Amino acid sequence: MTRPVTASGNQGLQLEQALIFEQDTPGMTAVDLPAAPKITERLGALKNTQAIGLPGMSEPDVVRHYTRLSQKNYSIDSGFYPLGSCTMKHNPRLNEKMARLPGFADVHPFQPISTVQGALELIDTTAHWLKELTGMAAVAMSPAAGAHGELCGLMCIKAAHEANGQGHRKTVLVPESAHGTNPATAALCGYAVESIPANAEGRVDIDALKAHLRDDIAAVMITNPNTCGLFERDAILIAELIHAAGAYFYMDGANFNAIVGRLRLVDLGVDAMHINLHKTFSTPHGGGGPGAGPTVLSEKLAPFAPVPQVVKVGESYIAEEHAGFGAAKQSYGRMKGYHGQFGVFVRALSYMMAMGGDGLKQASGDAVLNANYIMARLSTEMTPAFEGPCMHECVFDDRFLKGTNITTLDIAKALIDEGVHPPTMYFPLVVHGALLMEPTETESKQTLDQFINSMLSLARKAKSGLADAEFKAAPQLAPRRRLDETKAARRPILRWTPPASSAAKQAAE
Numbered sequence: 229m230t231r232p233v234t235a236s237g238n239q240g241l242q243l244e245q246a247l248i249f250e251q252d253t254p255g256m257t258a259v260d261l262p263a264a265p266k267i268t269e270r271l272g273a274l275k276n277t278q279a280i281g282l283p284g285m286s287e288p289d290v291v292r293h294y295t296r297l298s299q300k301n302y303s304i305d306s307g308f309y310p311l312g313s314c315t316m317k318h319n320p321r322l323n324e325k326m327a328r329l330p331g332f333a334d335v336h337p338f339q340p341i342s343t344v345q346g347a348l349e350l351i352d353t354t355a356h357w358l359k360e361l362t363g364m365a366a367v368a369m370s371p372a373a374g375a376h377g378e379l380c381g382l383m384c385i386k387a388a389h390e391a392n393g394q395g396h397r398k399t400v401l402v403p404e405s406a407h408g409t410n411p412a413t414a415a416l417c418g419y420a421v422e423s424i425p426a427n428a429e430g431r432v433d434i435d436a437l438k439a440h441l442r443d444d445i446a447a448v449m450i451t452n453p454n455t456c457g458l459f460e461r462d463a464i465l466i467a468e469l470i471h472a473a474g475a476y477f478y479m480d481g482a483n484f485n486a487i488v489g490r491l492r493l494v495d496l497g498v499d500a501m502h503i504n505l506h507k508t509f510s511t512p513h514g515g516g517g518p519g520a521g522p523t524v525l526s527e528k529l530a531p532f533a534p535v536p537q538v539v540k541v542g543e544s545y546i547a548e549e550h551a552g553f554g555a556a557k558q559s560y561g562r563m564k565g566y567h568g569q570f571g572v573f574v575r576a577l578s579y580m581m582a583m584g585g586d587g588l589k590q591a592s593g594d595a596v597l598n599a600n601y602i603m604a605r606l607s608t609e610m611t612p613a614f615e616g617p618c619m620h621e622c623v624f625d626d627r628f629l630k631g632t633n634i635t636t637l638d639i640a641k642a643l644i645d646e647g648v649h650p651p652t653m654y655f656p657l658v659v660h661g662a663l664l665m666e667p668t669e670t671e672s673k674q675t676l677d678q679f680i681n682s683m684l685s686l687a688r689k690a691k692s693g694l695a696d697a698e699f700k701a702a703p704q705l706a707p708r709r710r711l712d713e714t715k716a717a718r719r720p721i722l723r724w725t726p727p728a729s730s731a732a733k734q735a736a737e
């Protein structure tokens with residue numbers, strides 16, 4: 229399966245894409261501008277003598293450039309995207325339509341409050357449903373993403389401890405299987421981080437947790453369902469232990485998609501939890517945004533929530549900006565400009581209203597069913613890391629590759645040749661050679677079967693030992709072959725510098 233080398237470098241109708249600066253034809257332009265009027269030059273020595281460095285291109289070339297770039301960007305709109313932990317699901321177009329309504333899209337946070345009553349009501353209504361779905365006392369709407377919501381929760385916890393004379397609590401406990409943002413958040417908030425091991429079942433080891441609980445522990449951060457795709461069955465016991473030790477229970481709620489409509493966090497004893505609106509409540513995300521991470525808070529933490537807070541006073545809404553008033557009596561302050569990610573709130577509310585309570589409950593059920601379907605069918609050739617059933621994602625380890633020359637990475641790269649975006653790999657860290665798959669509720673059985681058939685055929689091929697060279701060379705059909713991903717992440721080249729000869733040529737022109 230070697231690809232022919234073409235004269236153009238293009239592969240079929242996959243065209244090679246030069247950087248836009250490399251496509252520069254000096255003097256070429258996409259628009260005809262009227263000649264500039266004569267002016268008296270007053271810049272003196274400041275007058276620019278060099279080319280300004282913008283590429284000259286025709287309109288069709290600009291259109292093609294950006295269209296081709298967009299086609300290289302794999303997305304949930306192009307195909308199945310089983311990236312575990314990311315909840316890449318279909319984003320109903322209705323939500324987009326709502327977010328683009330001029331009354332929502334064109335408001336500005338500096339407008340007089342009387343002219344944005346509808347927008348504030350929308351924030352308040354979204355907050356209402358988030359409290360309703362979690363049973364929690366309050367919600368801080370301003371965090372801009374999941375990790376930012378974690379920071380909000382920990383800052384509330386820190387403020388509460390300080391207000392209660394517990395400022396000596398300087399350590400946060402995080403299970404080994406935690407999402408990387410959890411220890412990072414705790415460290416950013418100034419806490420020391422201690423890790424609690426997982427037990428053989430992939431859940432928090434209760435005895436280890438007990439052994440770590442001391443009077444300097446500020447909080448325990450637990451993802452539930454956890455990153456192994458498992459529900460922490462002992463959540464209530466965990467909450468009791470944490471509270472008895474005088475610490476707070478932070479639950480990472482990024483996996484809310486698996487439980488929405490089915491349980492109330494308040495019943496688990498949770499003190500703070502962020503919700504990734506972009507995951508569970510369907511906003512197109514990936515590549516860094518957009519997102520929103522509202523953080524629901526218990527009775528005890530509610531007074532410390534960040535400002536601004538939307539409050540209804542009589543018949544109108546206000547955005548309370550100062551601590552000491554209204555709900556945010558002891559607010560720790562502000563963590564973001566303005567009121568939060570408004571466009572994401574519009575999408576989330578639109579999604580919730582379209583789904584209804586029964587629809588959200590069915591969505592979490594279908595997400596769990598789909599993951600269990602994948603786990604059951606793949607278990608014939610692959611090795612699930614934990615005994616089932618799972619929640620909304622399933623994780624396999626690499627025992628099924630034992631005795632072969634093939635690694636998890638090779639399988640992931642070969643999947644690209646199959647036309648499948650690889651699942652999350654080598655995460656969670658507690659699973660050796662992990663492949664973490666999250667199908668979400670929005671995929672059909674046909675799509676899941678196609679994915680499963682590709683996975684099964686690769687697993688068989690890997691075990692046959694007959695296709696090692698093919699695996700090691702994969703991906704062969706993608707525009708780029710195997711890259712040095714570590715170097716790309718650690719030393720990205722973000723600035724284009726013209727080759728020396730062309731710079732000299734430009735200056736001369």
Ligand SMILES: *Cc1c(COP(=O)(O)O)cnc(C)c1O
Pocket residue numbers: 313314373374375376407409451455480482483504519521
């Ligand atoms: C996605 C995710 C986060 C972080 O959320 P962002 O919105 O990407 O900041 C935190 N924890 C878990 C378990 C997640 O899946």
